[in-house]
Amino acid sequence: MSPLTHLQALEGESIHILREAVAESERPVMLYSVGKDSSVMLHLAGKAFYPGPIPFPLLHVDTTWKFRDMYVFRDKRVAELGVDLVVYQNPECLKLGINPFTHGSELHTAMWKTEGLKQALDLYGFDVAFGGARRDEETSRAKERVFSIRSPQHRWDPKQQRPELWRLYNARRSPGETVRVFPLSNWTELDVWQYIHQEDIPVVPLYFAAKRPVVERGGTLILVDDDRMPLEVGETPTLRTVRFRTLGCYPLTGAIESEARDVLSIIGEMMRATNSERQGRVIDHDASGSMEKKKQEGYF
């Protein structure tokens, strides 16, 4: 037999990580953001515990501002796979009606996502949470450990990270501490799409090009996904053939013009791509080194 292919090697490593974290935790949970990385992570979890069921629930920290297609896809997948899904919406945000238009992207993300995640972990007492982050996404992620310890206040201290050697992960934690585990640490965006193709993993249709109503704001194409989106004077949505490289809250996620209507065309497009994935995310541009700041505060 020839050596493992790079996808086989990555798959083996990710399954090892998933099993190790579950074996060393009491209440594990998988952060499910409905995006392609979550889809791959969920697929790997199915493989890791086969023929048994996935031994943990999924947690969707919802902002109520995701694309409508994402909610449809989420509920369909959860039903198909028979996994438990916990949906958490920060009640304070619901009460105050926090949204990206009136409150700005920074506050919106901090309150719904960062705060919401902390509240959900505390409420359910989850001690280990899987996330789909990859080291290639952003420079500060390149140093993130696979097993990342968070203080009881959910803070990440880049100076106090545990050395990770060989295949030995240390998931031990003191009371109140939690561990974020990133099984896809060593995957790149291209690996993810190649794996989706190889394994035929379902993803949200928004990744594929279609005619969609968009408006252009500050050079970013924003999808008018529902009537909560306030249009500025003189702004009319136009139908353009667009798709998304990354999915988040619809008002904060830029579309790209594309004709890629299936996985193969996406990979082809990516080979020629000249913009990195997170560029479509408005939140990363708030301030230089902003992802690192968010992570220290407890963002995934």
Next chain:
Amino acid sequence: MARSSDQLIETDIERYLEHQQRKTLLRFIMCGSVDDGKSTLIGRLLYESHLVFDDHLRALETDSKRIGTQGDELDLALLVDGLAAEREQGITIDVAYRFFATEARKFIVADAPGHEQYTRNMITGASTADLAVVLVDARKGILTQTRRHTYLLSLIGVQKIVLAVNKLDLVGYSRETFDLVDAEYREFAKEIGITDVVSIPVSALRGDNVTRRSSNTPWYTGSTLIGILESIDLDSDRRDSPFRMPVQWVNRPDSGFRGFAGTVVSGVLHPGDPVRLTPSGRQSTVSRIVTADGDLDEAVSGQAITVTLKDEIDVSRGDLLASAEAPPSVADQFEAHIVWMNDQEMLPGRSYLMKIGTLTVGLTIAHPKYKINVNTLEHVAAKSLGLNEIGVCNLNLDRPVPYDRYADNRDTGGFIVIDRITNNTVGCGMLHFALRRADNIHWQSIDVNKAAHAALNHQRPCIVWFTGLSGAGKSTIANLVERKLHQRGLHSYLLDGDNVRHGLNKDLGFTEADRVENIRRVAEVAALMVDAGLIVLASFISPFRSERLLARDLVSTTEFCEVFVDVTLAVAEQRDPKGLYRKARQGELLNLTGIDSPYEPPEHPEIHVDSTSLSAEQASDLVIAWLGAAGVIESA
């Protein structure tokens, strides 16, 4: 992405993808300092494999002008800078992982910085590497740090080295310079047992021989750096070694299926293979190799599988499933290299945890035999190991574990050391061999055992451990307790801190390391006395939680009672029965607990005595009442 593939992407994406999916994965580490051009070389590899996106390039252009070191040119080193703090300092502070790919392979590069923290970071990055690229500056040749890097590589078992002789443009692409550096390096590498070395003349800044053959070095006939990285043979070594799979998880979805999930770390497994389960030593035969994609005819290193066996044998997480023909050894005492990775120094005798494979066991480390000066490779006498120090030590585990020599198998011979209190990974190690005394000294089986001793005495043995600051009243209370036990005709013994230091521990001082050893010895003596059926009263400041935990772990859970004699420092200092606080305040006494040495109060003591509000008499009654309630003695 090399340009030749662009056409294929346009014309036949499916064929292109099929080709892509046959790629293999190589992990390597880049060793060198910022001055050697390490970040520039990694930046060059990313840049030339077309993995730098337009928005990153625009940021790079801006940053190059603002903080770059290359004038108007792109400063590729900035591509690999991560955290904001280090970007400002111009240094990297941790291991970072970068990714790039060519037609043939995907690469994961561990990038570790070149300053003081280097040992820890480099050992971490190299632990998963198949190969190392060692970078030297052609103008400077082989430096102390080159030797240090190479020694660390040999220690962690990276046997394949590519020596990149960089900045050749600054020595006029001189063949003579290259040959000299190459020869000197090979000689040194050979001395420490590394023979698989390939040298390349490069300029990371100009791109010579990185991804393209350079016309500036017509005398060089070998491959480019990328060419070598693409063609190096990957895992024939692992395939040829005996089968090993640490069991991670027992998969029992229903009564009809019982599989053992894990990752193959070496060798090959087929259905029908005879396997041995260690440490139990039971044998069986592989029935199926289960995966979600169907059963396998063969599983190899790196694959995550689930194995079912023909026989019903007891298997749990931490067991090692191994080839029956070449099984691992099992032992509980070893000699090993230890690399210390924490600010708090290693304390010989302290109880740590060891994680090896999927097994976590209790570990104590003896005084180092020696530590190694990583610059000169000299052996230096040492009492302990500090951050980034490497030593050779004997280890003592609380149970036997299956293992291979690290030189034979990284996954079954490498381990991490975990602090019991902070739960941090504080060190790592590599097993050399089991100590022969572990093989030959077995527990003597004795007919008259603990229960027999205790029955004769009409009491249950136990340790009552008094801890607290000097002057808290520990010894006074312990004395009263012992008198009361004696009055009842019970057999006890009082171990007192001061008395023990006159004999058993007279060789120990008051440094942190000596305090740990002091308590370790006392705990062992107390445990032996429990074995003899006695009620042992131990009265020691015992400032560290770990050591009290160690004492607790030596006996069964019902045989230990921790009494926290609590007093404020102010009150203790006012009492000062031995005049120690006064001396410490005058600087005549060092390392006094509470003054210049820490005290870690118990979190959940069995008895908490507030000695400012309770008299010694009342406190001793509390202890006697507890012993009665716990069934150690008969209630009055």
